[in-house]
Amino acid sequence: MYKSHDITDVHLEITQRCQAACPMCDRNQEGGADNPHLTNAELSLQDCKNIFPTHFIHNLNKMYMCGNYGDPIVAKDTLEVFKYFREVNPYIWLGMNTNAGAKSPEWWEELAEVLGENGSVTFSVDGLEDTNHIYRQYVQWDKVVRSMKAFIGAGGRARWDYLVFKHNEHQVEEAERFAEDLGFEEFNAKRSSRLYNGMRLGTNRKGEVKEYKEPETEKYKNPNTREGYDYTQLTLRQQLNHKPGVAPPTHEKIKRLNKSVISCKVKNEKSVYVSAEGHILPCCWVAGQMYNRWWDPTPHNTQTWRHIKMAGGLEKIDAKIHGIDKVLDNAKLFPNIEKSWGLPTVGLGKLDVCCKICNIANDHFSSQWT
Numbered sequence: 001m002y003k004s005h006d007i008t009d010v011h012l013e014i015t016q017r018c019q020a021a022c023p024m025c026d027r028n029q030e031g032g033a034d035n036p037h038l039t040n041a042e043l044s045l046q047d048c049k050n051i052f053p054t055h056f057i058h059n060l061n062k063m064y065m066c067g068n069y070g071d072p073i074v075a076k077d078t079l080e081v082f083k084y085f086r087e088v089n090p091y092i093w094l095g096m097n098t099n100a101g102a103k104s105p106e107w108w109e110e111l112a113e114v115l116g117e118n119g120s121v122t123f124s125v126d127g128l129e130d131t132n133h134i135y136r137q138y139v140q141w142d143k144v145v146r147s148m149k150a151f152i153g154a155g156g157r158a159r160w161d162y163l164v165f166k167h168n169e170h171q172v173e174e175a176e177r178f179a180e181d182l183g184f185e186e187f188n189a190k191r192s193s194r195l196y197n198g199m200r201l202g203t204n205r206k207g208e209v210k211e212y213k214e215p216e217t218e219k220y221k222n223p224n225t226r227e228g229y230d231y232t233q234l235t236l237r238q239q240l241n242h243k244p245g246v247a248p249p250t251h252e253k254i255k256r257l258n259k260s261v262i263s264c265k266v267k268n269e270k271s272v273y274v275s276a277e278g279h280i281l282p283c284c285w286v287a288g289q290m291y292n293r294w295w296d297p298t299p300h301n302t303q304t305w306r307h308i309k310m311a312g313g314l315e316k317i318d319a320k321i322h323g324i325d326k327v328l329d330n331a332k333l334f335p336n337i338e339k340s341w342g343l344p345t346v347g348l349g350k351l352d353v354c355c356k357i358c359n360i361a362n363d364h365f366s367s368q369w370t
Contacts, residue, residue, distance in 0.1 A: 013067025023202025112156030
């Protein structure tokens, strides 16, 4: 698939921790209790120095922090890790995605200085004062605005990604004007792919039920909303207890997956994913299949886990033990995943997440942008 000297981009998940409790995020149970399979793992500055030797960083064009579960602003050493990468490679592009609801103004000002012209922050903010918390449940609006103003005021380059639902679609244009007033360089309305036939239920830590619906405006609807059952026909109790991954895929969906011709986004971009546990995987989508079954007492039965086991287990992809060079150059996981793409069916081992995300006939990634 690739070797260590090929890599030019790194996607780093520095922590599994996050305060937001977004109901469609796999780090929690539909917005309620935490995912029991997560350990709140987090990489320290020393971990990152062990994983990323200086010669590897010299070869990089880009490092950005995002991940499947955590927000970089919750991690202890985020700023120090950015400083390390910047000191080693003054020309590398540095960035992160965040909900913006933590850290002091001074922290954000220092981040702006470290990132400089070769870096930016994507603020994931889904509404305004009266709506952002509906989905990003425990993110406080005053902290969001304070963070934005501190970062941009110190010269930071910023982009705003706005996930559109029915409850906030009426504010898209107002939010875009606000972004312009604050000094954002870019504003993007984003479609959700996590709704089921147009809706989904979530809860909060008090057990209160919330309903999330797709926007009525056609351009904000994602054509790749998940399928397999009619969510609207379930009772309220069934909807709350229903576990999305348990629903068997339809025959038509299986046929489409089997026919997929895969053009791997991260292989083409020479990018690799590093989890908060220090595991090296091709991308966040493959990594996301490891702990997304929060309702399952035995979650290690996905295709991703089978590939990890066939490659010798987690120890073989643990960069905290081996460093990123040895993992990429010696681990069997990466060539095994690439070989799976040539198999005739998902049932015979063709990796289903690759079929969904990197199928050349249906660009799942690009479909989220309006």
